[in-house]
Amino acid sequence: MPADAQPARRYIKDFGPSERFGGVFSIANAQLGRTRNGDPFLKCLLGDRTGTLPARKWSVSEEQFRRLPTDGFVYAEGATQPYQGELQLIVDTIEPTEPGPAELPDLLPSTDRDPDEMFAEVRALLESLAHPAMAALARAYLADEMLMSQFRLAPAAKIMHHAYLGGLLEHTLTLMQGADRLLPLYPRLNRDLVLMGLFLHDLGKTRELIYDRSFAYSDRGELVGHIVEGALMLQDKAKQAMAAEGVRLPPGLLSVLQHIVLSHHGRAEYGAARLPATPEAIFVAMLDELDAKTFIALNAARPPEAPAFDLGGNFTERQWALQNVRLYRPDPLA
Template structure:
């Protein structure tokens, strides 16, 4: 039976397909009956599933991180699509196609890697440029960096998301330097390219994106600082102050300690990097929210607890893309945004 993807499910549809279980929670309703809530996903999106009958029995047959075949009916509850599940069973390992369940960046990794390399070559100070070359020419680092997600769920939560996010943050940092000439452009660019390097060890992403043990216990900022220190060893003559400031950029880019920063930003470059990182993460998250609300009624998205607000959907104001020639017009950062936009449209339509 052909797989039915989440993006193709409409309200009131009988559904039989396979999904990854990201989370499961057994709860008790007001009438005292148990019900099961499942967070389901495939490469096209997420969906909440609920089991109202035989919840405890069916709940014992599945666990988080497994692929299950589900039969049920889709319905809308509080403006959100969900699945009322009738039956479900684990899918044998030999029948699982991992590519069906993990989403990927809408932009080809080869294109993003070229962007990253071009940005790296713009760093003028030779020690910083050589450090970047040592890090990104390491085959193990490069392979993981091209594949890793940037987050578990909030932003760029798909394969290749780390690379896509890093390129965007570095481009933002470059533009910020054009506005604030007192910034150390080389240091800020290097910090932007390395700020999330620790995420190559923070996440696992076989069938679901989750934290690795070291990712949860140590975190990507400390892991990134460790990778930096390892590559600095053996680099004779690397400026000690640059090493210290670069490490500070990695350890402080979340802005506040309550948001995971080891230290708050204490240099101009660290403040700039924090806001560039935060802006790209928030815009990625908002893009996903608006994309997932397409096809729903009304001018507003569902309430977003993470942001404590609704978002206005309105009418998307986008450049009209009619040919490859149009995609190639304009400065590099605008051209890249158009390519990403066109790739998202193609992924959604195809």
């Protein structure tokens, strides 16, 4: 679009009901739906660094749909519309586009927390591991500068939870800190196994996801996935730790750590390669689910920046990541 045809940038968090919008947005989960009459329509998520909103374009041909990226960037114009207590975007015009470097910071969400401070806290927890073999394994990971750089930058997911730059680091730190506070209540759990398992559980996402422009899955992410990737990475790092420091892992340790990584999604239908079968694996899987689902619930029902307008309604749209439930918004004690 010509520069003089584009409205000044307004962020999604500032959108109100029944107003016009226009600009460059990220697009995610683009799908071709069908109306009750069988006519095709576009449904997707449009976003910028402040959030995402569901979008619909009621008149679209299959040829127009094929021109759009499933995940990428588009120029879109239309109007906002209140719907069941939520805001949605009704799109009039949408075209694929390639934003310039100056536009990307406005389009990709990132953590509000300081990555250097978060990484320092993760490092401190790893340096507190008691067993010499576990400490050597942690050092092998921390010495991998490229991997740790990716760990600090990557999102934790494409769209589900902590889906922003630095989200993987933030999610991992929250889990490790939470575990460190809970472990004294369960003294028979092995602290080293839990903390290392939490550090490792999602590291494969550094290779599963692409996050230099938009958030999408790499070819390896589609074919292998972060769960198996994390287990393979652990095998390599164990060899590196042994070669660098001459430390052998105790029998069974590598398998137990790999099991934590392979089982941390809890159930086969959620992507787990194995069901959790050690006390530490169960603990890790439940903590991971707690943080992910609580994050999704709070962002849907009580977003960090509440809109300046009231669309009415005490319930959110259905949250498919939470078994399609509509969440009750009000806090009766607030």
